[in-house]
Amino acid sequence: MSKTVQKTLPRHFNPVKAKLAYMDECFSQLHSGLPADKDTYVEADKLTHSYIKSCFLMIVQRAVDINNAIIEFSGQTPPYQKHQGFRAVQESGAIDVETLDFFEHAITCYQKISNPYEGLPPAELYDVSSQLLHHGKSYTRQINAFFEDTAPPIDTEL
DSSP: OOOOOEEEOOSSOOTTHHHHHHHHHHHHHHHHHSOSSHHHHHHSOHHHHHHHHHHHHHHHHHHHHHHHHHHHHTTOOOOSSHHHHHHHHHHTTSSOHHHHHHHHHHHHHHHHHHOTTOOOOHHHHHHHHHHHHHHHHHHHHHHHHHHHHHOOOOEEEO
């Protein structure tokens, strides 16, 4: 005689949940390391500048990874260019235009920081990092809401 056990999985499946959790950790690090005002940041030592730069790069890269996972989850191949991934995710309804606009700017900054011949002045990095705290949190809320709105409930029997 077999027993039937009802196991309810989380109501909505989110294939990027772990990436979002890691992104939240990066936001905490950025928030704790970013001075309260631009002048303090500009005058800070190289270690502070490197720390903020690293936090910024990690967060933007996590967003790119999340976009790619969403695109792959939908059965498509992620685009080669990072900004196209943000556009695709916006077109799917996962993020709004304001978030897209910010991340297109953030990708430009990301590329400047990553280029050993270019870079980003401390005042600009401070501004975009401060904005990232706001727009990045908005991004994560929108991605979570997207999966809650689009994922069907999953129930299984063992």
